[in-house]
Amino acid sequence: DTGVSQDPRHKITKRGQNVTFRCDPISEHNRLYWYRQTLGQGPEFLTYFQNEAQLEKSRLLSDRFSAERPKGSFSTLEIQRTEQGDSAMYLCASSLMTFSSYNEQFFGPGTRLTVL
Amino acid sequence: DAKTTQPNSMESNEEEPVHLPCNHSTISGTDYIHWYRQLPSQGPEYVIHGLTSNVNNRMASLAIAEDRKSSTLILHRATLRDAAVYYCIPDTGNQFYFGTGTSLTVIP
Numbered sequence: 182d183t184g185v186s187q188d189p190r191h192k193i194t195k196r197g198q199n200v201t202f203r204c205d206p207i208s209e210h211n212r213l214y215w216y217r218q219t220l221g222q223g224p225e226f227l228t229y230f231q232n233e234a235q236l237e238k239s240r241l242l243s244d245r246f247s248a249e250r251p252k253g254s255f256s257t258l259e260i261q262r263t264e265q266g267d268s269a270m271y272l273c274a275s276s277l278m279t280f281s282s283y284n285e286q287f288f289g290p291g292t293r294l295t296v297l
Numbered sequence: 298d299a300k301t302t303q304p305n306s307m308e309s310n311e312e313e314p315v316h317l318p319c320n321h322s323t324i325s326g327t328d329y330i331h332w333y334r335q336l337p338s339q340g341p342e343y344v345i346h347g348l349t350s351n352v353n354n355r356m357a358s359l360a361i362a363e364d365r366k367s368s369t370l371i372l373h374r375a376t377l378r379d380a381a382v383y384y385c386i387p388d389t390g391n392q393f394y395f396g397t398g399t400s401l402t403v404i405p
Binding site: 183185214216222223224225226229237240272274283285286287288289290291 | 333335343382384392394395396397398
């Protein structure tokens with residue numbers, strides 16, 4: 182257990198439905214990252230936050246994907262109008278960004294999404 | 298994006314050293330090289346990182362070529378718990394690009 186939790190662990194939905202995933206980072210970590218991982222591939226970077234600011238979102242896969250971190254603590258990733266191609270593992274990671282120490286990312290267990 | 302090339306898979310006998318290579322010929326001079334691994338059904342975990350000189354920690358050693366176009370992760374005595382996918386990741390700022398990694402099988 183890394184201290185990063187994700188909820189739910191599994192989600193099955195029908196095509197066209199909206200889904201929302203939650204990530205709770207390690208409490209003192211100021212950075213939070215979202216990745217997507219499909220079978221046989223490494224994690225694919227989607228977006229990241231520093232505190233509540235979303236500093237990079239150009240890698241979000243389409244405008245159906247959005248993420249928030251409203252108070253700089255937990256984050257949500259929403260996928261609207263899901264498609265079968267969205268089926269994947271969605272991973273969250275957090276880190277403590279300082280200029281004097283290594284910015285190690287700690288990953289959660291992931292949320293596995295299946296779109297029928 | 299800096300690209301990496303790693304063998305798709307490698308095997309090692311238990312308690313023997315393992316050398317996992319990575320080519321990252323497009324890396325810039327200030328990019329750190331990170332190694333993470335992903336055990337089955339888990340999220341990735343940090344292994345080691347370095348910039349120019351060789352690095353050691355309790356998990357592994359990292360040997361970085363003088364021209365920085367390649368690096369080698371060294372597990373000194375492979376155990377069954379080291380069976381995982383190992384990712385070599387050049388640090389291009391704040392984004393990690395994992396690639397497909399090397400799947401390590403440890404044979405008892």
